Amino acid sequence: MHPTTESPQMIDDREAAGDITDAIFALEDVTIRYGSAVAVREVSLEIPRHEITAIIGPSGCGKSTLLRSLNRMNDLVPSARVDGRVRYDGHDLYGEGVDPVEVRRRIGMVFQKPNPFPKSIYDNITFGPRVQGIRTGLDDLVEGSLRAAALWDDVKDKLQQSALALSGGQQQRLCIARCIAVSPDVILMDEPCSALDPIATLKIENLMRDLRERYTIVVVTHNMQQAARVSDRTAFVTLDVDEEHGRRAGVLVEYDTTARVFTQASDARTEGYITGRFG
Amino acid sequence: MSRGTARANPLARSSGRPGEKVVLGLLFACGALSIVTTVAIVAVLLVEGSAFFGSISLVEFVTDTRWQPFGEPGSAGFRVGIAPLVAGTLLVTGIGLVVAVPLGLGTAMYLSEYARPRARAILKPILEVLAGVPTVVLGFFALTFVTPLLQDIFGARTIDIYNAGSAGIVVGLMIVPTIASLSEDAMSAVPRELREAAYGVGATTRQVVARVVFPAALSGIVAAVILGMGRAIGETMIVSIAAGNLPTLTVMPGAQVQTMTAYIVQAVGGESARGSLTYQSIFAVGLVLFAMTLALNVVAQRVVRRFTQEYG
Amino acid sequence: MGLSTPAAASHRALADLRRPRGRRATEAAAHAVLLVATLAGIGFLAVLLADILRDGVPRLDLDFLISYSSRHPEQFGVLSSLTGTLSLMVLVALFSFPVGVGAALYLQEFAPDNRFTRLLQVNIANLAGVPSVVYGLLAAGVFVYFLGFGRSLFSGAMALSLLILPVIIVASREALRAVPTSIREAGLALGATPWQVTYRQVLPMAMPGVMTGTILALSRAIGEAAPVLVAGAVFSRRATNEPWKMGEAFAAMPVQIFDLVKRPQHAFQIEVAAAGIVVLLGALLLMNAVAIVLRNRYSRRW
Numbered sequence: 001m002h003p004t005t006e007s008p009q010m011i012d013d014r015e016a017a018g019d020i021t022d023a024i025f026a027l028e029d030v031t032i033r034y035g036s037a038v039a040v041r042e043v044s045l046e047i048p049r050h051e052i053t054a055i056i057g058p059s060g061c062g063k064s065t066l067l068r069s070l071n072r073m074n075d076l077v078p079s080a081r082v083d084g085r086v087r088y089d090g091h092d093l094y095g096e097g098v099d100p101v102e103v104r105r106r107i108g109m110v111f112q113k114p115n116p117f118p119k120s121i122y123d124n125i126t127f128g129p130r131v132q133g134i135r136t137g138l139d140d141l142v143e144g145s146l147r148a149a150a151l152w153d154d155v156k157d158k159l160q161q162s163a164l165a166l167s168g169g170q171q172q173r174l175c176i177a178r179c180i181a182v183s184p185d186v187i188l189m190d191e192p193c194s195a196l197d198p199i200a201t202l203k204i205e206n207l208m209r210d211l212r213e214r215y216t217i218v219v220v221t222h223n224m225q226q227a228a229r230v231s232d233r234t235a236f237v238t239l240d241v242d243e244e245h246g247r248r249a250g251v252l253v254e255y256d257t258t259a260r261v262f263t264q265a266s267d268a269r270t271e272g273y274i275t276g277r278f279g
Numbered sequence: 280m281s282r283g284t285a286r287a288n289p290l291a292r293s294s295g296r297p298g299e300k301v302v303l304g305l306l307f308a309c310g311a312l313s314i315v316t317t318v319a320i321v322a323v324l325l326v327e328g329s330a331f332f333g334s335i336s337l338v339e340f341v342t343d344t345r346w347q348p349f350g351e352p353g354s355a356g357f358r359v360g361i362a363p364l365v366a367g368t369l370l371v372t373g374i375g376l377v378v379a380v381p382l383g384l385g386t387a388m389y390l391s392e393y394a395r396p397r398a399r400a401i402l403k404p405i406l407e408v409l410a411g412v413p414t415v416v417l418g419f420f421a422l423t424f425v426t427p428l429l430q431d432i433f434g435a436r437t438i439d440i441y442n443a444g445s446a447g448i449v450v451g452l453m454i455v456p457t458i459a460s461l462s463e464d465a466m467s468a469v470p471r472e473l474r475e476a477a478y479g480v481g482a483t484t485r486q487v488v489a490r491v492v493f494p495a496a497l498s499g500i501v502a503a504v505i506l507g508m509g510r511a512i513g514e515t516m517i518v519s520i521a522a523g524n525l526p527t528l529t530v531m532p533g534a535q536v537q538t539m540t541a542y543i544v545q546a547v548g549g550e551s552a553r554g555s556l557t558y559q560s561i562f563a564v565g566l567v568l569f570a571m572t573l574a575l576n577v578v579a580q581r582v583v584r585r586f587t588q589e590y591g
Numbered sequence: 592m593g594l595s596t597p598a599a600a601s602h603r604a605l606a607d608l609r610r611p612r613g614r615r616a617t618e619a620a621a622h623a624v625l626l627v628a629t630l631a632g633i634g635f636l637a638v639l640l641a642d643i644l645r646d647g648v649p650r651l652d653l654d655f656l657i658s659y660s661s662r663h664p665e666q667f668g669v670l671s672s673l674t675g676t677l678s679l680m681v682l683v684a685l686f687s688f689p690v691g692v693g694a695a696l697y698l699q700e701f702a703p704d705n706r707f708t709r710l711l712q713v714n715i716a717n718l719a720g721v722p723s724v725v726y727g728l729l730a731a732g733v734f735v736y737f738l739g740f741g742r743s744l745f746s747g748a749m750a751l752s753l754l755i756l757p758v759i760i761v762a763s764r765e766a767l768r769a770v771p772t773s774i775r776e777a778g779l780a781l782g783a784t785p786w787q788v789t790y791r792q793v794l795p796m797a798m799p800g801v802m803t804g805t806i807l808a809l810s811r812a813i814g815e816a817a818p819v820l821v822a823g824a825v826f827s828r829r830a831t832n833e834p835w836k837m838g839e840a841f842a843a844m845p846v847q848i849f850d851l852v853k854r855p856q857h858a859f860q861i862e863v864a865a866a867g868i869v870v871l872l873g874a875l876l877l878m879n880a881v882a883i884v885l886r887n888r889y890s891r892r893w
Contacts, residue, residue, distance in 0.1 A: 313756070
């Protein structure tokens with residue numbers, strides 16, 4: 001990354017200018033294919049630690065695919081292939097000998113539609129720690145995770161009840177608590193609010209801001225206002241259509257602090273999307 | 280919270296999980312057992328059956344019209360033509376299909392196109408119950424109810440106590456649920472738009488069924504009949520009880536016959552020593568039986584594959 | 592049907608909205624024929640049950656269930672074949688349930704998408720169509736003679752287990768397939784291994800369907816006489832009283848019924864046999880009822 005011979009003043013200056021001083025992810029020319037079709041082409045960016053980074057863009061342009069490459073969830077699709085380099089804390093995520101299971105213990109994910117297990121709230125949260133061999137201190141872990149997810153007061157008296165009895169917004173916060181319980185470094189969120197009502201959405205957005213202190217958050221959203229409200233940095237991904245060869249792939253068009261992306265976008269396509277001219 | 284500063288690559292597999300590898304290996308073994316079973320079936324039938332063909336002439340096996348594999352080859356009355364057994368099987372199966380195809384198809388058409396949801400909810404489970412009746416019970420019914428009934432209708436001289444007709448009728452009734460449910464699946468798979476197009480130009484239900492649904496579902500229906508035929512050929516208890524144990528080359532439904540399956544049961548009941556010709560003949564007949572049903576199953580699967588290609 | 596003027600045409604059209612009489616008859620006839628065909632199969636079942644109950648119930652009493660076989664029809668009891676069937680079922684369940692569920696787990700959750708996997712699937716479909724008597728021959732060749740287990744409970748149990756294995760595999764796969772993918776994704780995203788997700792989340796969710804399928808498969812095995820006959824059941828007079836000794840000769844209900852039906856004496860052939868059938872059908876009814884209760888009690892809550 002950057003040499004540590006920088007003085008604190010130099011670092012402050014660069015941060016003020018919007019440069020990334022402490023990146024947890026570094027993508028270099030990442031191209032993701034499903035079989036022979038290119039989903040995402042040559043994306044390069046760095047994701048800073050302890051910030052909320054949003055990925056926005058029209059539907060179908062590969063945002064989710066890009067997100068899933070960060071915790072190797074694309075491995076679930078047999079035909080998926082990732083070229084280029086995805087570095088996490090300096091380590092190549094797709095290198096030899098890297099275990100996807102270990103990757104996912106550090107980089108968690110919350111999905112678009114809340115997917116709690118059909119078990120009790122307590123058992124949902126303890127599943128992650130249990131599969132990692134943690135057997136003691138579970139009660140404290142459950143309370144801590146639920147507090148961090150702003151759900152403790154709602155459910156503290158009914159931990160043994162089924163998770164499916166919760167409302168949609170509560171289920172999603174449960175999923176966040178479940179994710180937190182394994183102490184990840186990063187929480188990836190794939191359109192976490194798109195299945196929720198506005199009030200639940202607001203609660204989760206507030207939660208995201210609180211979580212930023214302990215975790216790094218990368219969120220995919222098709223809701224621009226949400227990105228503007230919540231994120232520190234925004235990446236705009238859109239479809240690049242090559243009419244000649246009949247190819248379409250997602251490309252990273254612009255990536256900057258949220259303030260700049262939304263007020264002084266440098267690319268016309270970004271401006272067009274943000275002002276609603278397309279997408 | 281950063282992890283793994285002690286290890287070279289914290290993302291490498293940390294905890295040894297050898298137990299999982301063993302478990303996955305066991306699961307694979309369970310899956311592979313099916314291949315072992317098939318190989319074993321073929322091996323057993325071939326090994327013992329070919330010992331049989333070592334002692335007798337294949338030509339005789341195929342062309343002779345009598346089946347009496349008792350005693351030593353060359354002794355008086357020793358005949359090893361399989362034709363009577365195959366004929367018995369085919370006669371019973373044929374009668375069964377004559378019964379099962381109209382009833383099964385009729386049931387399928389009724390359930391698929393005419394019946395109201397409540398009627399379907401009652402009738403379908405009853406069909407499933409019928410499918411679950413053990414074949415010994417059906418054999419009992421064939422011998423003690425159907426045969427006397429046939430004898431009352433056609434006279435005891437045309438209908439033997441053991442005859443192909445009773446067994447055939449009951450075998451047919453046995454495979455009605457198979458043909459009905461598979462045909463109904465095939466008809467349900469016909470897209471609703473086709474029916475609606477026909478109804479839209481004023482066709483009646485009968486016309487829609489006969490001219491649109493049936494032709495569209497034809498390959499599925501054919502596959503259902505072929506599978507039913509396979510089940511009829513492999514049926515053992517009904518024929519052992521009701522069709523008799525006298526290998527006869529005939530097409531008369533009232534006559535006593537012996538099917539391949541009934542011969543196997545009869546020969547197993549006798550105390551024939553291992554390695555004797557009679558013992559080996561059991562496996563030779565089993566081999567022919569297995570080959571016939573396997574061929575039918577393969578054909579049915581091909582037909583189904585072509586059918587799913589048409590409707591996805 | 593000529594339509595000369597618009598007024599005449601519309602008048603005629605209205606009058607013609609009623610179905611012409613000839614076509615009404617054909618339609619009704621078609622409907623009736625198909626209904627008769629449907630009811631014929633069901634009516635057959637009713638006649639069958641009536642006949643069996645009429646012949647068998649009078650002969651049925653407690654003694655019938657707890658006595659051993661006898662030369663005299665009035666003293667004949669099915670105890671040894673009942674216990675034989677029970678022992679058979681226990682052995683069959685012990686073998687076929689883990690192996691069947693294991694194979695289903697492998698094929699549904701872990702098998703790669705390649706030619707070998709497809710071969711396995713085709714193979715299982717073919718095995719489902721093999722006549723039951725061939726499974727008896729298989730058990731005879733391999734277990735009775737080659738491995739030397741003889742005509743024993745074990746050989747019979749193996750014949751039945753292999754027979755119903757495809758049924759269990761197919762039913763279990765269906766149950767596993769019904770579990771939503773989002774559950775697997777959630778589990779994997781938490782850093783669980785595929786086996787941990789399968790074992791701790793997917794399989795428990797599929798278990799009701801798996802159990803139902805297994806019980807139905809076992810209820811099929813209970814009624815199968817041919818493979819058990821060929822693999823060595825003897826007619827009860829020679830069977831021991833404690834058939835959980837796996838190496839010994841044994842009896843089974845369907846085989847017992849077969850023997851009874853073949854006897855010349857009317858009392859055996861009709862009454863005692865029918866009574867035995869009632870017992871067998873009763874056991875079947877019980878198993879199916881358990882399966883249905885299971886299915887309803889645990890029907891999908893997600």
